[in-house]
Amino acid sequence: MSKQKIALVTGGSRGLGKDMVMSLAKDGHDIIFTYHSNEKAAKEVQAAVHDLGQKAVILQLDVADIKSFLSFKTQVSEALSKYWDAMEFHSLVNNAGVGIHASFAETTEEQFDTLVNIHLKSTFFLTQALLSLVADGGHIVNLSSGLARFCMPGYAAYGTMKGAVETLTKYMAKELGARKINVNVVAPGAIETDFGGGTVRDNKDVNALIASQTALGRVGLPEDIGPVVAFLCSDAAHWINAQRIEVSGGVVL
Numbered sequence: 170m171s172k173q174k175i176a177l178v179t180g181g182s183r184g185l186g187k188d189m190v191m192s193l194a195k196d197g198h199d200i201i202f203t204y205h206s207n208e209k210a211a212k213e214v215q216a217a218v219h220d221l222g223q224k225a226v227i228l229q230l231d232v233a234d235i236k237s238f239l240s241f242k243t244q245v246s247e248a249l250s251k252y253w254d255a256m257e258f259h260s261l262v263n264n265a266g267v268g269i270h271a272s273f274a275e276t277t278e279e280q281f282d283t284l285v286n287i288h289l290k291s292t293f294f295l296t297q298a299l300l301s302l303v304a305d306g307g308h309i310v311n312l313s314s315g316l317a318r319f320c321m322p323g324y325a326a327y328g329t330m331k332g333a334v335e336t337l338t339k340y341m342a343k344e345l346g347a348r349k350i351n352v353n354v355v356a357p358g359a360i361e362t363d364f365g366g367g368t369v370r371d372n373k374d375v376n377a378l379i380a381s382q383t384a385l386g387r388v389g390l391p392e393d394i395g396p397v398v399a400f401l402c403s404d405a406a407h408w409i410n411a412q413r414i415e416v417s418g419g420v421v422l
Contacts, residue, residue, distance in 0.1 A: 175258040176402055177245065178202040179232055179295070180265030182211040184362040185312075185394050189262055190214055192395030193402060194223040201248055201258065203230035203265065226252055232265045232291035233283065238298040245302060257304040260402035263292045263311045273325040281326050288330040293337060306349040308402045311338050313356040313413065319421040331356070335413055342411035351410040353401050358417025360389040384419030393418070 176193045180186040181202025190202050191214070200218055204211035204227060211227045218225035226248045230241055249255040266288055269280050292311055303309070316324045317331040335354050342352040359379045361370035369375055369388055380387050397416050400406055 173253060173255075174198045174260070175249070175253060175255065176200055176260040176262060177258050177299070178262040178264055179230065179291075180205070182207055182214055182227075185357065185360060185391050186262075186264045187214050188391035188395030189264060189398045190225070190395075191217060191221075192392075192399040193260070193262075194218045194221045194225070196399045196403060197223070198260070198399075198402070199224040199253065201226045201228060201245060203228050203232075205229070205231055205265070224252055230265075232295060233286040235286065235290055235294050238295050241295075242298045242302065245299065249302070257302055258307070259304050260308040260310070261296060261299060261303055262398055262402070263296065263309070264398075265291065266312065269327060270323040271326070272323055276326050284326050284330045288327075289333050289337070292334055296341065300345075303350060306407070308406070309341065309345070309350060309352040310398050310401050311335075311341075311352070311354045313338075313354045315356055315358040315415055315417045315420055317356060318415065338413070339411045346410070349407075351407060353406075353409055353411065354413045355394065355398055355401065356413055356415040356417070357394050358383070358389050358415065358420045360391060360394065362391055379420065382421050383417070384422055387418065389416070389418060 174197060176198045178186055178190050178200060181190040182204035190200050194200055215225040215227050228244050249258060269284060271280055311334050313331040313335050316328040317335055338352055338354040345352060359369045376388050394416055
């Protein structure tokens with residue numbers, strides 16, 4: 170087994186996932202990360218990781234396609250063997266996601282099912298598929314949202330999925346404790362990315378409103394989130410387990 174720490178991050182080619190990949194690399198991790206469709210962006214992140222002196226392997230994955238997870242596991246196993254002469258990786262970050270903004274009254278079953286598949290079923294079944302590749306004593310970080318704690322119109326379905334992820338995290342921590350794997354959830358607040366069409370980043374009125382409701386007086390940036398995920402994937406965080414850590418600057422207190 171390779172002694173080099175290896176992390177697997179889903180949705181690592183842009184936004185929060187990109188910063189998680191870079192923060193983990195800065196902390197000395199080699200990385201396997203997935204992208205959905207933008208291979209060019211993924212290769213740019215891969216090159217940036219290499220510039221830091223760490224290895225990075227990119228794999229394509231649609232987290233909504235649950236049936237693809239066993240073949241994805243095979244790809245991960247092959248990558249571990251080829252690039253690290255390893256059979257396991259140390260940290261799994263279930264980050265990939267999409268945003269859908271629709272009022273409760275107007276949310277369609279198709280929109281609801283899309284969010285179920287991408288946020289909830291993928292976190293459950295991808296972790297399940299990869300479990301034999303996660304090292305004993307390793308780390309799992311799931312992604313939630315501030316919207317699981319406070320409510321904003323238009324996010325009923327999204328917030329529901331994230332609330333479910335938070336409950337799932339506690340069950341995972343309970344059942345994987347025998348293997349000394351700790352499982353935690355990070356809940357970002359509003360962040361300036363292209364997520365959900367880039368509203369928080371590009372709409373000045375929305376940005377100002379959120380900043381006015383945040384104790385630290387601004388909207389979050391991707392670089393606010395990555396270091397927290399990297400910490401939770403470090404040995405220093407081994408005794409933090411089944412916790413929800415909101416990284417929001419103190420929004421809606």
